[in-house]
Amino acid sequence: MSADGAAQTHAQSQKLLELLGMERMSLSSKPREAQDSTEKWMRYLGFPGGILLFLLILYLPPGAGLSASAQAGAACFALALVWWVTEPFPTYVTSLVLMFLLLVTRVANDKTIMYVLGMDVIWLNLLAFILSSMLVKVRLAKRMALWLILRFGKNASHALLAFLILHMALAPLIPATAARAVMTLPLMVVVAAIYGATEDSNNNFGRNLLLLNLCGISILSSMTMTGSAANLIAVGMIQTMADQRVYYVDWVKVGTPIAVTTMFVMWWVGQKVIFRIPKDERVPQLEGGLGLVKDQYEALGPLTKPEKKAIAIFSLVLALWMTDIFHMEWFGVEISAPFAALLGAVIVLFPRYGVLQWSEAEIPWHLLIFSAGAYAGGLALDDTGAAAWGVKVLFGSFDLKSVPFGVAYTIVIAVMMYSHLLTTSKTVRTLIMLPIIITLAKSLGWNPISFALPAALCIDWVVGLPISGKPNVILFSTNQYSVGDNFRYGITACTVGVVLLVLSAMTWFHWIGLTPAFWATAP
Amino acid sequence: MRSLAILVLALACGAAQALEIRRYETRIDVDRDGAALATASVDLAGAAAGRFRLPVGFAKLADFRPGEASPGVSLAAKGNADGAWVEVELPDGVPSETTLGFSFRANGVLFVPKPEAGQKATLPKGSRLLRHRFVNTQEAPIARYAATVLFPPEVIAHRVNEQLPRPGRKEFAPRVELDRFDGRQGARLQLANLRQGDRTSMELEIVDERRSAVWLLLLVPLAAGYLFFFRDLVRPPRPS
Known part of the structure; x- marks a missing residue:
């Protein structure tokens, strides 16, 4: 290796060490x-x-x-x-x-556009970043990331798998996808840095890591009917319009296998096909390798007092996020996800007893502006009826009267899955699509639940664009991947989902009585 | 004697309460000048001899013309400062299920609101408002009410400003539906189960179908300018 090459590698390694020190863990606006x-x-x-x-x-x-x-x-x-x-x-x-x-x-008028900056999602982002800054400042994020790497990160594939399993555990516990994104973001940034992926120097490990997390956060919400508020709306609609009750276990039986299988497929396809990780990038990129990671971890010593405080504060917020269905009974008021984070932020910033000063909080305003614009655009599509019109035209353009069940089912699932590109709200998409799908099923002579429940499983798959969902906006702020990368990975995940849902309709869904025979014609 | 009187009264009340308007549809064909020809069709069930006021959702009715109806049914346009209605008189022996029809002209269906003195205009030049409000002022419930407005040629709705009442949790159809009716752009206001005092309304902003060319004149040169001034983005690097 030439002297220049060695110097360059050393400089890069120094930079990674700085990042690992978390001093520069900022979400750049450049x-x-x-x-x-x-x-x-x-x-x-x-x-x-x-x-x-x-x-x-x-x-x-x-x-x-x-x-x-x-x-x-x-x-x-x-x-x-x-x-x-x-x-x-x-x-x-x-x-x-x-x-x-x-x-x-x-x-839209000026008030409607500007009020978007006051939406709950923007507040949740802002407050969650204060909590995230706390984890970074007290070095808890570094400790957790180093532990994760030492335990699972001997190679890239295992490190990715560790995050996938983490999200499978978190998804049923914390319905708020933005909360899950913010909780795990500092870990992602540090682990990406250890594998040589920074905002200045992207690599395929970073793309895989961030996009696998993005899919994990959103798609795994479809494992349970309580995974998101929109899932519950869909269940309500199926009960009201189709007069059929969907129980928790019914949803788990169909939703969990699809979501989990898709994530494992994406874990493999991502690193082997979409963003192939070269052999030399499959190991930690730090000079000194895992030995240095171990040294860094041991240098942290036992948990410090600020770390313990941070754990306590984060646990409180986490507990509030996890127990939201009991709030009304316990407190007489529901403490929504942004307000739980707000309470955490107040404690974090409390003079003398807190762990952070306002000037130390890393709030990416450029990201909030990006989100505000995206939501203003999405709301405009919903409020003016453009999204609903698009969906109607799309369904109207197919003649589903004379086709077998499987063909109509495939079209319905595909439209539902990819329609997330047209809107930024899962709830609005559910409100637009589910009634159309239930009415369509009735008019074609099929049991409405055979279309509606599989379609409802697609609600949380909002992974195609950085504006498609709250976690997307948060993870995009790391500058580790482009919009094109997001589209490529997200659409592949959606396509895997469509294929699995169609295969399930041929087999599993039919065996449990959810769908008729795939090639059956309307009664 | 007293019991007999109560029985007769009860039967009379029962007969009156049994009247139901199964369907009340009005087609409002709007001209370019903002005036409209409205044609209404009303299906009654449980009809019996008597008289009632049918609300129409317009302030004034001109050129009122009753349509075909059962023999002896009389329809007349009436009104006062609060609004207009159709006085319906049903004769003895009227079939229990009867359809009424009538038409009338109304002015100012499309209008430009005049700003108060010192207030700013709320609509751009060329925009007009279309407002339709209907209140069920009589006793009989209306099972289904629909008012379909056909816009004049070459105009479309810019947006639906108001659609009331907001659809309930179990209603999945929009209160106001924009669509093409008989080949013309239009809007339909619909509501089910209107009891006495229930109201429904819509307000639309109507604009010319043709878009101003200003966007074309502004953005095409901007795109061309970008291609010229930012061409260095794709220029191959010069050898140093």
């Missing part, structure tokens, strides 16, 4: 550099491409039932989507452009 010539061309053509799509949608002849504001909203969202994916601007600048466009095209 724009991500284009990685190759394809990305450069995407950035160059993305700007006019977004404008072209905007004009095309805006000047299309009005569709039946589509209001002018819905059409304009779809045009604005399409422009922003192209710019978010191709990144001619940083994503938060695109969000600001989108907010301005929504106003001047009269899709």
